[in-house]
Amino acid sequence: MIEVRLFATLRNNRGKIIYLEPEKYTDGMQVLEHFQIPREDVAIFLVNGSHSDPSGPIKDGDILAIFPPVGGG
Numbered sequence: 001m002i003e004v005r006l007f008a009t010l011r012n013n014r015g016k017i018i019y020l021e022p023e024k025y026t027d028g029m030q031v032l033e034h035f036q037i038p039r040e041d042v043a044i045f046l047v048n049g050s051h052s053d054p055s056g057p058i059k060d061g062d063i064l065a066i067f068p069p070v071g072g073g
Helices: 028-034
Strands: 002-006 017-020 044-047 063-067
Touching: 028 063
Parallel strands: 002 063
Antiparallel strands: 002 017, 044 063
8 A cells, every 4th residue: 555644735625644556556646646736736745754756656555745835924
């Protein structure tokens, strides 16, 4: 399984932690498409705790953490 952890506004109507079948997803962009998250809405994309590009490969057992841009003033 691939564990996907969504943070802040990306959780809205999606959940906090979601598990996906690894056979259906070979890269992070496919995961973003699954959740209908535009690439520009992602500020930080981690694979197993390391910064990664969403177009990079993912595999069974990976943990993805996806963060939106931080707002504030």
